[in-house]
Amino acid sequence: MAAAKPFIFVCGADDFLVNRAGKARFEELALEVTDEFSREVLSGFAGNVGEVETAINRFRESVQTVSMFGGKRLVWFKDVNFLADTVTGRAESTLKLVEDLKELLETIDPEQVTVLITATPVDRRRAFPKWCEKTADFLLVGGDGDSAAEALAGVVLAEARxxxxxxxxxxxxxxLAKVGANTRLLIEETHKLATYAGEGKPIEEAFVAELTPNVAEGDFFEAAEAFFSGDLKWTLAALHRHFFTGGDARPIISALQNRNRILLQVRALIDAGDVRLGPRGLDGMPKAQAAYGKHFVGATEKSSYNLFSQNAWYVGKLASTGKLPTLRRLIDNQQEFIVAFGDIVKRSDEQEEVLRDMAVRCLSA
Incomplete structure (x- = not known):
């Protein structure tokens, strides 16, 4: 029988997933340590080197404390954040303290004390995390790097099951396109959608479109959907509903501009033959990114200015909604949005009229 690992180390890029996995493991271990006075939870969160030292000292005192009744102790060192590639994490004093922590962990007797450490984020290039991976009962939650999107999808699918x-x-x-990399909200939305769908029933795309707020993109306004479908009657009705409930014109124009910028880039790539609209959305994005991604130097955040920062499925969905306008029409749209913004500044009490006139000019051409 293999010897017990000296401690448990749970880490990952997503604090929600790491904490959830840590809590589940702690509750499981607590079943073996029935004396609540023998269980202790300590915070490893530190904003500077001094707080790192304080946290490690508290942890040292805890693991070296003998149980009052002679049984096993359980210590959870949670929210450890000084193993990251940050100013605090890179400091020489922190690295020395982490080396002290390693020496302390090497002395732990798992028969006397069970130690659980949860850490996020973690720079896995460093010696300490590598040592933990070899030495501890190690768990990497949620993946990292290029697998992050797949990891999020895996979390949602597991929750649905x-x-x-x-x-x-x-x-x-x-x-995923509407919520983005917000694990907590993805799980909450999955619960909401599952309740709406009913047990054993599939969560349909229409449910997500209707019930899930657009946190990631910020442009799922009905007016934007209607405008880019080319349906003038729907667009005017959506604008009326927006302003009837006290809405402002600026978020509508922002939504239209964001969508239009993305479609301008899509249309340019389609006209150049670099991508094409297929039954599953936009085909050829990886090849196009390899050819043109170099022109977006430094633009790594999700932005409508950089097509390649967008969710590929979402882009294909936008482009295939209705008839994709011509490049000339999209450029004219952008000019119309600028004119409308200027008119709103001049006629702030006639915002709905300004956007209605703009929609008529764009969609009647």
Missing amino acids: ELGVNFGEGALQLL
Whole structure:
């Protein structure tokens, strides 16, 4: 029988997933340590080197404390953040303290004390995390690097299975596009959608479109959907509903500009033959990014100015909604948005009229 690992180390890039996994492991271990006075939870969160030292000293005192009744102790060192590639994490004093922590962990007797450490984020290039991976009962939660998107999808699918539901065609991709890399909200939305769908029923794409707020992109306004479908009647009705509830014109113009910028880039690539619209969305994006991504130097954040920073499925969905306008029409749209913004500044009490006139000019051409 293999010897017990000296401690448990759970880490990952997503604090919600790491904390959830740590809590589940702690509750499991607590079943073996029934004396609540023998269980201790310590914070490893530190904003500077001094706080790192304080946290490690508290941890040292805890693991070296003998149980009052002679049984095993359980110590959870949670929210450790000084193993990251940050100013605090890179400091020489911190690195020395981490080396002290390693020496302390090497002395732990798992028969006397069970130690659980949860850390996020972690610079896995460093010696300490590598040592933990070899020495501890090690768990990397959620993946990292290029697998982050797949990891998020895996988390959502696992949550759906626990709830007894699955996702219909396009529903999971739309959920990821609308929410983005917010694990907590993805799980909450999955619970909401599962309740709406009903046990054993699939979560349909239409449910996600109707019930899930657009946190990631910020442009799922009905007016934007209607405008780019080319339906003038729907657009005017959506604008009326927006202003009837006290809405402002500026978020609508922002939504239209963001969508239009993305479609301008898509149309240019399609006209150049670099990508094409297929049954599953936009085909050829990786090849196009390899050819043109160099022109977006430094633009790594998600932005409508950089097509390649967008969710590929989402881009294909936008481009295939209705008829994709011509490049000339998209350029004219952008000019119309600028004119409308100027008119709103001049006629702030006639915002709906300004946007209605703009929509008529764009969609009647």
